[in-house]
Amino acid sequence: MITADSSLDSIRKEALQRQARQRVDVLDEMRAVKNAVDRGLSQRPIADLLMTSQARVSRLLKAIERRGGDLGQEPEEIILRATAYDTDRKQLVHALQVFPYTFGEDAPYAHEGRIPGTWDQVVACRAQKMLSVEEFDQVRRAIGR
Template sequence: MLMADCDVDSIHKQAEQHQARNSRLLKEIERRGGGLAQDPEETTLHTTAYDADGTQLLNLLEAFAHTFGEQAPYPYEGRIPGTWGQMLSCHAQKLLTVEEFSEIGHAVGR
């Protein structure tokens, strides 16, 4: 079950903190002329905001084809984030309990 202290206000604050990321996603949607697939963080936020079934969330996150961060190829610098980083972020923000995070990690081999 998702932690009860997460509410719509905390999700709204988080969305404001990710304004640049949100803008990039909207531009990508416009370029593609359609929607983007829902990522793990978005799925978790949606479930928390609408107090949806936590068991269904775990099933979705365990079945998700997670990617893991990697170094950007030459000549680029930096790191290309993966979707597993979103799970770390959700856990750090207490959107997932320790047990939920461990269960998802075990399911994806982490």
């Protein structure tokens, strides 16, 4: 909770934690939708079950489809959960050090951009200051980057 005497750093940290919790909640909601679909439920009953709208269930199903149906835990989620819930930072670094990363590569044809890998999620989280420079360097050294 923000108080009148909060430092700007603590206000920023609380905002980052709120945003991380919101993103984790969406991932958890996607898993709940997938679980219900796997049990044969259609969108309306899923919406009732999750106390949300059918339109939201439809959007979540499209997000699941964009991920190829794979909702396995990725580095971004590991970092988001640690940020949102103040997980021990040593545990976070260890989890990131042993993660089986993929690395981005150029798309097969010119002007098609780049195909990101899971390591790109770690880089993005560092840019958002969810990882300290020291934590990032420890992970980077452990994986040989």
